[in-house]
Amino acid sequence: MARxxxxxxxxxRQELFERKRQVVLRTAARIFSERGFYQTxxxxxxxxxxxxxxxxxxxxxxxxxxxxxxxxxxxAQMTDAAPDSGNGxxxxxxxxxxxxxxITDEFGTCLIMTGVLPLEPKNRQSVRAGSKNxxxxxxxxxxxxxxxxxxxxxxxxxxxxxxxxxxxxxxYWYRASGELGTEQLAERAVDFVMTGLRPR
Amino acid sequence: MARxxxxxxxxxRQELFERKRQVVLRTAARIFSERGFYQTxxxxxxxxxxxxxxxxxxxxxxxxxxxxxxxxxxxAQMTDAAPDSGNGxxxxxxxxxxxxxxITDEFGTCLIMTGVLPLEPKNRQSVRAGSKNxxxxxxxxxxxxxxxxxxxxxxxxxxxxxxxxxxxxxxYWYRASGELGTEQLAERAVDFVMTGLRPR
Amino acid sequence: MARxxxxxxxxxRQELFERKRQVVLRTAARIFSERGFYQTxxxxxxxxxxxxxxxxxxxxxxxxxxxxxxxxxxxAQMTDAAPDSGNGxxxxxxxxxxxxxxITDEFGTCLIMTGVLPLEPKNRQSVRAGSKNxxxxxxxxxxxxxxxxxxxxxxxxxxxxxxxxxxxxxxYWYRASGELGTEQLAERAVDFVMTGLRPR
Amino acid sequence: MARxxxxxxxxxRQELFERKRQVVLRTAARIFSERGFYQTxxxxxxxxxxxxxxxxxxxxxxxxxxxxxxxxxxxAQMTDAAPDSGNGxxxxxxxxxxxxxxITDEFGTCLIMTGVLPLEPKNRQSVRAGSKNxxxxxxxxxxxxxxxxxxxxxxxxxxxxxxxxxxxxxxYWYRASGELGTEQLAERAVDFVMTGLRPR
DNA sequence: AATGAATGAGCATTCATTCAT
DNA sequence: AATGAATGAATGCTCATTCAT
Numbered sequence: 001m002a003r004x005x006x007x008x009x010x011x012x013r014q015e016l017f018e019r020k021r022q023v024v025l026r027t028a029a030r031i032f033s034e035r036g037f038y039q040t041x042x043x044x045x046x047x048x049x050x051x052x053x054x055x056x057x058x059x060x061x062x063x064x065x066x067x068x069x070x071x072x073x074x075x076a077q078m079t080d081a082a083p084d085s086g087n088g089x090x091x092x093x094x095x096x097x098x099x100x101x102x103i104t105d106e107f108g109t110c111l112i113m114t115g116v117l118p119l120e121p122k123n124r125q126s127v128r129a130g131s132k133n134x135x136x137x138x139x140x141x142x143x144x145x146x147x148x149x150x151x152x153x154x155x156x157x158x159x160x161x162x163x164x165x166x167x168x169x170x171x172y173w174y175r176a177s178g179e180l181g182t183e184q185l186a187e188r189a190v191d192f193v194m195t196g197l198r199p200r
Numbered sequence: 201m202a203r204x205x206x207x208x209x210x211x212x213r214q215e216l217f218e219r220k221r222q223v224v225l226r227t228a229a230r231i232f233s234e235r236g237f238y239q240t241x242x243x244x245x246x247x248x249x250x251x252x253x254x255x256x257x258x259x260x261x262x263x264x265x266x267x268x269x270x271x272x273x274x275x276a277q278m279t280d281a282a283p284d285s286g287n288g289x290x291x292x293x294x295x296x297x298x299x300x301x302x303i304t305d306e307f308g309t310c311l312i313m314t315g316v317l318p319l320e321p322k323n324r325q326s327v328r329a330g331s332k333n334x335x336x337x338x339x340x341x342x343x344x345x346x347x348x349x350x351x352x353x354x355x356x357x358x359x360x361x362x363x364x365x366x367x368x369x370x371x372y373w374y375r376a377s378g379e380l381g382t383e384q385l386a387e388r389a390v391d392f393v394m395t396g397l398r399p400r
Numbered sequence: 401m402a403r404x405x406x407x408x409x410x411x412x413r414q415e416l417f418e419r420k421r422q423v424v425l426r427t428a429a430r431i432f433s434e435r436g437f438y439q440t441x442x443x444x445x446x447x448x449x450x451x452x453x454x455x456x457x458x459x460x461x462x463x464x465x466x467x468x469x470x471x472x473x474x475x476a477q478m479t480d481a482a483p484d485s486g487n488g489x490x491x492x493x494x495x496x497x498x499x500x501x502x503i504t505d506e507f508g509t510c511l512i513m514t515g516v517l518p519l520e521p522k523n524r525q526s527v528r529a530g531s532k533n534x535x536x537x538x539x540x541x542x543x544x545x546x547x548x549x550x551x552x553x554x555x556x557x558x559x560x561x562x563x564x565x566x567x568x569x570x571x572y573w574y575r576a577s578g579e580l581g582t583e584q585l586a587e588r589a590v591d592f593v594m595t596g597l598r599p600r
Numbered sequence: 601m602a603r604x605x606x607x608x609x610x611x612x613r614q615e616l617f618e619r620k621r622q623v624v625l626r627t628a629a630r631i632f633s634e635r636g637f638y639q640t641x642x643x644x645x646x647x648x649x650x651x652x653x654x655x656x657x658x659x660x661x662x663x664x665x666x667x668x669x670x671x672x673x674x675x676a677q678m679t680d681a682a683p684d685s686g687n688g689x690x691x692x693x694x695x696x697x698x699x700x701x702x703i704t705d706e707f708g709t710c711l712i713m714t715g716v717l718p719l720e721p722k723n724r725q726s727v728r729a730g731s732k733n734x735x736x737x738x739x740x741x742x743x744x745x746x747x748x749x750x751x752x753x754x755x756x757x758x759x760x761x762x763x764x765x766x767x768x769x770x771x772y773w774y775r776a777s778g779e780l781g782t783e784q785l786a787e788r789a790v791d792f793v794m795t796g797l798r799p800r
Numbered sequence: 801a802a803t804g805a806a807t808g809a810g811c812a813t814t815c816a817t818t819c820a821t
Numbered sequence: 822a823a824t825g826a827a828t829g830a831a832t833g834c835t836c837a838t839t840c841a842t
Binding site for chain 6: 652653
């Protein structure tokens with residue numbers, strides 16, 4: 001019993017190392033989101049992986065680094081979510097669809113639910129800079145949309161944050177295991193942020 | 201030097217005790233939100249109040265209880281935010297205005313930013329029940345609005361959560377000290393959740 | 401059972417604190433010298449004092465700080481050992497007598513036997529500077545003696561270090577509990593460093 | 601790049617093994633003396649040798665054994681330092697010259713600076729016995745010298761330890777890389793232990 | 801009511817050592 | 822012979838909480 005959780009993960013040399021690293025990251029992200037970063041000990045993570053605690057230190061040099069890499073991965077995904085063609089509304093709609101997919105995976109969920117406060121100040125700044133960048137992308141889309149008339153006139157800063165709120169809150173209530181699929185959720189989100197609740 | 205932070209808070213007997221309790225609560229809520237619950241030690245809270253650590257135990261029996269009471273207070277405020285007259289849209293609009301006011305104060309902010317994970321399971325359930333109740337209030341308003349035609353047809357569950365997301369995320373980015381007042385913020389929020397981003 | 405090792409140490413407020421601190425220091429110095437710094441855990445020190453481990457942290461903020469204060473105390477004693485009247489030989493003789501007394505107490509012994517390597521670089525420099533100072537005192541005495549003719553012509557640097565060697569090695573072999581008293585030891589040391597082993 | 605530090609050390613079969621062992625020993629001795637035994641990890645030693653950590657276990661079965669062999673080598677050298685012809689003074693002088701040479705090499709320096717405390721009790725006794733033996737050699741020389749009149753009357757036990765102190769302290773301050781050569785140092789040491797500091 | 805002192809429980813991290821290849 | 826991977830054992834330190842005054 002207690003087979004290595006990553007037995008048979010792959011067989012490249014360097015590559016195997018990298019895959020195990022990813023497994024650690026996903027697992028840790030999931031547990032951090034469920035229990036909270038501080039309520040999760042490295043022993044918890046190790047146990048879940050059927051691995052000893054020091055083994056984790058082969059892959060990461062500290063608990064903080066694990067969280068940092070999770071959040072970096074989340075930010076990277078989100079940054080790539082920016083679509084580049086179409087008018088403002090079209091781009092925003094595409095962004096929502098991709099963003100919902102990412103924020104419901106382990107990394108995105110952990111970024112939102114754990115937040116950056118546990119990180120060391122330096123790393124915190126790093127992740128925050130990434131988030132700011134994603135926000136800027138959306139602000140720019142909004143500005144474009146306002147100009148091309150596909151989006152209602154608004155203060156892009158405020159609107160972007162209310163927009164992000166609707167999406168970022170998803171990890172707090174949505175369970176992928178339920179009946180609502182991620183794509184359908186994305187459609188509801190598109191509807192909500194585009195047309196609001198008032199009937200047309 | 202180092203005068204008690206609550207010197208002159210009041211002078212009733214029982215009442216004085218209660219007021220000091222509130223001061224502890226507000227202060228703790230603020231620090232918890234800023235640094236995070238686990239990064240905040242009771243020594244930090246005591247220092248901020250110019251009081252000794254054990255003194256806090258005169259007012260609360262544990263760190264957990266402090267957080268619990270903060271969150272209960274937040275929930276109580278929010279529950280009271282429910283307006284009872286008007287059609288769905290009117291009631292929802294009124295709710296948003298009150299909710300924004302509450303979520304930007306120390307208690308509301310702490311409820312959102314600290315979350316319920318740090319609480320003991322029993323207390324966590326208690327707060328969660330309160331939150332569910334607030335959500336139910338909104339769902340009911342939505343249902344009413346859909347029926348009376350003042351709100352667009354939608355799945356009330358999903359819509360309510362997207363709606364709450366837009367509002368709950370506010371503490372993560374809004375600073376009351378900035379140029380945007382709370383009331384103006386509330387108006388933007390009303391616009392956003394009611395009409396969305398697409399031009400009419 | 402397990403009475404506090406420092407029960408009844410004193411009763412001033414501030415003063416009591418300081419005395420307990422000294423007790424910790426002496427005890428730690430003794431154990432460090434016996435077992436070595438790294439072989440001694442804070443639990444060992446705490447046990448010896450019939451106190452809990454965290455209690456030590458009321459008095460010192462780290463294991464390193466304990467060692468630092470021990471060594472600072474030793475250096476302070478030694479610095480004060482410098483006599484100021486007489487010719488070179490007389491001053492050196494007086495220095496030996498005082499130095500032997502100090503190097504055989506807990507602090508002096510710990511300074512020699514533990515060394516400064518365990519200290520953090522910054523603190524290490526600090527103690528080293530103190531040691532250098534003591535060495536300088538002796539070099540100056542030697543120079544004076546060479547000039548006034550009471551000490552044989554020699555290179556003061558080398559001579560001082562050989563001189564210190566003879567004395568500093570004492571903790572490695574001398575036990576105060578044996579038949580040879582500290583004063584007698586000091587006389588032998590005076591003889592040795594003054595006249596050497598060859599008959600006159 | 602990063603060629604094995606011992607590439608080309610030799611080519612005999614068994615002999616090669618033995619030479620590599622010696623390289624490990626010298627290197628470890630040097631690092632132990634510089635940083636301290638406990639501050640030196642086997643990874644440090646392996647890195648310095650451009651070898652993997654487990655590789656060291658081909659040559660030694662534990663870190664303790666490495667230190668033990670270093671110290672045994674030092675003791676062996678010292679034991680051989682005893683000269684056998686001449687009167688007491690002559691023999692002692694010769695001993696000093698040889699002893700200084702040994703105590704300034706890697707093994708001798710490590711024996712002095714690391715001490716025997718890190719060793720397992722059994723090994724510690726073994727090395728201590730060797731040291732005692734070297735001390736006995738000197739005591740015997742002193743006794744002979746006192747009898748033949750070439751050394752001043754003294755308590756051989758105390759005199760021997762003060763004598764050793766002057767010499768053993770050398771590693772703490774002497775750097776072979778400086779301007780003072782080992783032979784010159786030995787002459788100063790001979791002068792000091794023979795005639796002391798007082799002018800004749 | 802209030803505090804300095806003390807503690808139990810816990811946790812991240814390190815490192816010598818072993819194992820599988 | 823040699824190494825990357827893995828681990829058991831240990832330790833310094835933190836902090837919520839309690840106790841004695």
